[in-house]
Amino acid sequence: MADHGVPEMPADVSHSEPTLPGATYATALPLVKEALKRPKCKVIVNALGTPPADVIEMVHESGRLIGALCGKVKQAVAHKNAGLDFVVAQGGEGGGHTGEIGSIVLWPQIVDAIAPLPMLAAGGVGSGRQMLAAMSMGAAGVWTGSLWLTVEEAEGQPAQKESYLKATSEDTVRSRAWTGKHARLIKNKWTDAWDDDSTPTPLGMPMQFMISADARRRTEIYAGVEKAQEVAMNPVGQVIGQLNQVESCRDVIYRLLEEYVDALDAVNRKLPSD
Numbered sequence: 001m002a003d004h005g006v007p008e009m010p011a012d013v014s015h016s017e018p019t020l021p022g023a024t025y026a027t028a029l030p031l032v033k034e035a036l037k038r039p040k041c042k043v044i045v046n047a048l049g050t051p052p053a054d055v056i057e058m059v060h061e062s063g064r065l066i067g068a069l070c071g072k073v074k075q076a077v078a079h080k081n082a083g084l085d086f087v088v089a090q091g092g093e094g095g096g097h098t099g100e101i102g103s104i105v106l107w108p109q110i111v112d113a114i115a116p117l118p119m120l121a122a123g124g125v126g127s128g129r130q131m132l133a134a135m136s137m138g139a140a141g142v143w144t145g146s147l148w149l150t151v152e153e154a155e156g157q158p159a160q161k162e163s164y165l166k167a168t169s170e171d172t173v174r175s176r177a178w179t180g181k182h183a184r185l186i187k188n189k190w191t192d193a194w195d196d197d198s199t200p201t202p203l204g205m206p207m208q209f210m211i212s213a214d215a216r217r218r219t220e221i222y223a224g225v226e227k228a229q230e231v232a233m234n235p236v237g238q239v240i241g242q243l244n245q246v247e248s249c250r251d252v253i254y255r256l257l258e259e260y261v262d263a264l265d266a267v268n269r270k271l272p273s274d
């Protein structure tokens with residue numbers, strides 16, 4: 001932080017950024033309970049592992065569905081065996097916490113491993129053509145993240161959005177520098193510094209997050225994203241390389257549908273007519 005001109009957090013500045021992620025039982029449970037109080041909440045989805053049995057029971061008793069993300073077949077099978085209703089399979093190109101196996105290899109393996117449970121395909125979906133690819137491999141639908149970082153409605157700061165619009169698919173990296181578990185982030189001075197041989201190996205989750213949460217407060221809240229974009233942490237997938245303009249959510253949905261139908265027509269035209 002000091003190398004890049006990001007000042008220390010002044011003692012009198014208050015903030016709400018947590019120093020522990022919602023990735024422990026103690027920190028996640030109050031969030032689940034809060035979500036279940038809200039009628040508009042229709043499903044609960046867990047990242048980074050199979051939810052505990054009591055959480056699954058609590059969600060089912062409330063009449064809702066529960067699913068979980070995964071990046072490996074064995075994780076998907078564990079989700080199924082625990083009684084989840086669906087699985088989100090995220091290929092390594094996806095943004096945020098992600099595994100190593102690419103979507104086109106992962107999705108069909110997981111569809112087969114958990115059938116007849118539905119699989120939602122995640123990781124690298126930013127167009128209707130990519131949706132069609134997922135559906136052709138047996139997905140029941142798609143699950144997207146990075147696609148929403150560049151929309152008009154997204155909360156990102158202008159400098160952050162600018163860096164997304166400029167990024168190519170080569171500008172992301174899987175790194176443990178944010179939370180201690182591998183997550184795909186925009187490659188910048190923060191991820192480079194943790195990759196440097198002279199730097200300690202990142203700690204495991206949740207300890208690394210306690211270090212990076214402090215850095216995040218200093219960049220985002222005190223120094224301001226404009227000033228500190230080079231060292232800010234931005235979870236983003238490789239699909240960011242094809243997101244080069246600001247669209248409204250409404251336009252994104254219509255674009256996905258139109259592209260999907262056009263791509264399906266194009267595939268159908270390739271079939272012999274008789």
Ligand SMILES: Cc1cc2nc3c(=O)[nH]c(=O)nc-3n(C[C@H](O)[C@H](O)[C@H](O)COP(=O)(O)O)c2cc1C
Pocket residue numbers: 045046047048069090093094095096097122123124125143144145146147234235236237238239
């Ligand atoms: C900024 C950002 C934050 C994310 N945070 C979470 C999260 O807290 N929990 C989670 O399950 N997945 C999270 N993800 C992963 C998404 O749920 C989704 O699986 C992923 O973005 C799909 O790949 P894509 O980025 O190529 O669309 C996040 C993704 C992004 C881009």
